[in-house]
Amino acid sequence: MTQAADTRDRLVQTAFELFLRQGYTATGIAQILKQANVNSGSLYHYFPTKEDLLIATLEWCKANLWSDVMQPVVERVSDPLERVFGVLDGYRQMLVLTECGQGCPIGNLALELAESHPRVRQLLVENFEGWRNQVRECLDAASGRLPEHVDRDQLALFVLTTMEGAVMLARTYKSLDVFDSAVTQLRDYVERLVADGTTWSAPQTKSSSALV
Numbered sequence: 747m748t749q750a751a752d753t754r755d756r757l758v759q760t761a762f763e764l765f766l767r768q769g770y771t772a773t774g775i776a777q778i779l780k781q782a783n784v785n786s787g788s789l790y791h792y793f794p795t796k797e798d799l800l801i802a803t804l805e806w807c808k809a810n811l812w813s814d815v816m817q818p819v820v821e822r823v824s825d826p827l828e829r830v831f832g833v834l835d836g837y838r839q840m841l842v843l844t845e846c847g848q849g850c851p852i853g854n855l856a857l858e859l860a861e862s863h864p865r866v867r868q869l870l871v872e873n874f875e876g877w878r879n880q881v882r883e884c885l886d887a888a889s890g891r892l893p894e895h896v897d898r899d900q901l902a903l904f905v906l907t908t909m910e911g912a913v914m915l916a917r918t919y920k921s922l923d924v925f926d927s928a929v930t931q932l933r934d935y936v937e938r939l940v941a942d943g944t945t946w947s948a949p950q951t952k953s954s955s956a957l958v
Contacts, residue, residue: 754792754802756782762803766851769858770800797863800855804869807852811876826887827936833881834909834929838922841913846920852877853910878902893943901939908932 760782764773775796779786793799819832840848852873860867882902889898912928 753784753788757784757789757792757799758802758806761799762806762851765800765803765855766848770855771858797866800859800863800866801869804852804855804866804873807873808869808876811873811880815877816880826884827891827940829884830881830905830936831929831933834905834932837909837913838925838929841916841922841925846916846922849913849917850910853913874906878906881905891940891943893939896939896943905932 757778761773761778764778764781775786775789778784778799779789789799793802815833815836816829819829819836823829823832837850852870855866856870856874860870878899879902882899885892885898885901892898908928908931912925915928916922916925
């Protein structure tokens with residue numbers, strides 16, 4: 747990696763960490779420069795505005811979704827449905843480490859900026875869609891265990907909605923209980939789908955299929 751690329755990457759990663767901890771508005775350029783150990787000339791060479799830097803962090807999140815979020819789970823969990831819950835457990839561990847003080851970086855920025863920054867909103871959507879697609883791939887890999895009528899794309903959206911809502915409530919309540927409750931209900935739902943898929947695909951006996 748060249749020194750220029752290293753400088754740019756350091757600015758993006760530093761900004762991402764600060765935006766995650768403090769939010770976009772509360773993070774100043776001077777703080778980013780100090781923590782990244784970069785001078786202002788270098789920053790404005792790559793990012794003429796603070797919003798340009800934010801956009802770069804969201805592009806970085808999209809590019810690193812697989813390596814940072816999904817790959818570690820895939821490498822240790824073989825069951826595709828359990829991979830979904832492995833990802834959710836990763837967010838739970840984040841809540842444990844931060845004492846319910848840190849949320850999903852994309853969710854945080856969506857709450858803060860979706861209405862005021864149209865360019866940013868589209869990238870937030872793309873990040874959410876990337877996460878949804880990764881979950882969808884897990885569900886597709888387990889498609890033979892789910893009823894045929896299940897819309898796996900909508901189920902992936904439901905998983906994303908559960909995760910984002912559960913993280914937000916855990917931060918608000920300052921308690922893991924609400925997160926665990928939401929994930930437990932999601933697991934119960936998925937297990938019922940699997941049970942229905944198994945029952946639906948099993949050969950029907952004459953007595954069980956006969957009308958009474």
